[in-house]
Amino acid sequence: MAGAVExxxxxxxxxxxxxxxxxxxxxxxxxxxxxxxxxxxxxxxAFIMTPAMMSLGxxxxxxxxxxxxxxxxxxxxxxxxxxxxGNVDRKMGVVMIIALFAGVQVAVMMQKGVLQKxxxxxxxxxxxxxxxxxxxxxxxxxxxxIRRIQKGGSETGGSGGMAEKIRNLNIPPIIHFKVANVRTSxxxxxxxxxxxxxxxxxxxxxxxxxxxxxxxxxxxxxxVAAGTELFLAIFSGAQGAFLYSLYGYVDLRITLFLYVGSxxxxxxxxxxxxxxxGYQIKLVMTSVIAMVMLSxxxxxxxxxxxxxxxxxxxxxxxxxxxxxNVFLFGSGLLGSSIILFWMFQALRRAKTEKxxxxxxxxxxx
Amino acid sequence: xxxxxxEKKDSAGSLDLEPSQHKTIKKExxxxxxxxxxxxxxxxxxxxxxxxxxxxxxxxxxxxxxxNYAAPAFSMITVVLVAYLLGxxxxxxxxxxxxxxxxxxxxxxx
Numbered sequence: 001m002a003g004a005v006e007x008x009x010x011x012x013x014x015x016x017x018x019x020x021x022x023x024x025x026x027x028x029x030x031x032x033x034x035x036x037x038x039x040x041x042x043x044x045x046a047f048i049m050t051p052a053m054m055s056l057g058x059x060x061x062x063x064x065x066x067x068x069x070x071x072x073x074x075x076x077x078x079x080x081x082x083x084x085x086g087n088v089d090r091k092m093g094v095v096m097i098i099a100l101f102a103g104v105q106v107a108v109m110m111q112k113g114v115l116q117k118x119x120x121x122x123x124x125x126x127x128x129x130x131x132x133x134x135x136x137x138x139x140x141x142x143x144x145x146i147r148r149i150q151k152g153g154s155e156t157g158g159s160g161g162m163a164e165k166i167r168n169l170n171i172p173p174i175i176h177f178k179v180a181n182v183r184t185s186x187x188x189x190x191x192x193x194x195x196x197x198x199x200x201x202x203x204x205x206x207x208x209x210x211x212x213x214x215x216x217x218x219x220x221x222x223x224v225a226a227g228t229e230l231f232l233a234i235f236s237g238a239q240g241a242f243l244y245s246l247y248g249y250v251d252l253r254i255t256l257f258l259y260v261g262s263x264x265x266x267x268x269x270x271x272x273x274x275x276x277x278g279y280q281i282k283l284v285m286t287s288v289i290a291m292v293m294l295s296x297x298x299x300x301x302x303x304x305x306x307x308x309x310x311x312x313x314x315x316x317x318x319x320x321x322x323x324x325n326v327f328l329f330g331s332g333l334l335g336s337s338i339i340l341f342w343m344f345q346a347l348r349r350a351k352t353e354k355x356x357x358x359x360x361x362x363x364x365x
Numbered sequence: 366x367x368x369x370x371x372e373k374k375d376s377a378g379s380l381d382l383e384p385s386q387h388k389t390i391k392k393e394x395x396x397x398x399x400x401x402x403x404x405x406x407x408x409x410x411x412x413x414x415x416x417x418x419x420x421x422x423x424x425x426x427x428x429x430x431x432x433n434y435a436a437p438a439f440s441m442i443t444v445v446l447v448a449y450l451l452g453x454x455x456x457x458x459x460x461x462x463x464x465x466x467x468x469x470x471x472x473x474x475x
Contacts, residue, residue, distance in 0.1 A: 073448025245437035248430040275470045346470040
């Protein structure tokens, strides 16, 4: 996520966790899944890491603090690695970051308004519905594009429809982003930054919108969108790490355990982008986004029950939460499994080719 | 600093390369052993930082809850240091193992 941070006014009391080997290992595992998704997709770590840490007994605000603090360093190293591969357009990142922070501020103001009017359950419902609406649209849009590519369409070709019309507006000034090799309107880049920030501030997963928006609205190659998103995450991570540390919510031990897994994951994920086609990255992203969207859709009746709109027993509410968690954690595991499976396949192909080449050399000799 | 013709020739080897290009290529294609040693060196430095933090966990947690600028300064410096050391170590190891093994499988159609 490339969004900024709002510290809740009434935060939970600080309760540092007793660090056992089991907790440490679990944190390394959570870090690995989050890192792998971030390295491969440019985003996608936060939505699974925070709830996973909370399920270990870490208070919510400390889970968010540990996640965002670890994201700061991970984004620095991840974007450095993507930079080595020519995947980071810093100029685009700098242009987008200004609009992104403005988007976050607007979203936070709206969130506060919803919270005041509808209360906590209403606010949760608003977030979930926004999640479902936006992510359904992104999922369908990306799915249609993947089908088009699978049928032989070009990877960079027009996706058609509204996105292409917006992309072709060309309102001056036009900027050339060298690394992405894209000429686009400054206003469009700012709009993408603002939309990413707004959704990051509203639903907490700006990268899910930022990466597809860069691909379809600005015409940025998938690899560069992933790398540039990580570059953007440096700034939001720095802001978050600073604020949460200042308020005393950062348990550095949690962050350090997360690093062991996540830095390994982020590098493996970044290498993974080199051995797959662009549409395969889109495929993983679509699968993950669709499952996260389902997890939010399933939980809507629970919030309606809490608001008193529908009658729901505690047992039914617990079942709904469990099903929602299955989709949420399943999305991370599914995404990671697909990435590792493709990398394993690429390794096997490389070994076979090497053996074949060595065989043909020895036959010639 | 001016580079003599002889030095330039030596560093560039038999190829017609500038010394800076030669240095980049050398860095990019360091041997597996060198890569692993460098990677393990950075990881052992990370282990030292981890040892210092975890063996002084109580003092560290007390510092982090002071709610003044010392807390963000300490946590952000530690995070950047660990990310750099551990990240560089893992990067060096992956570069000479996984990345090299997958060199022939590189795809970039965009």
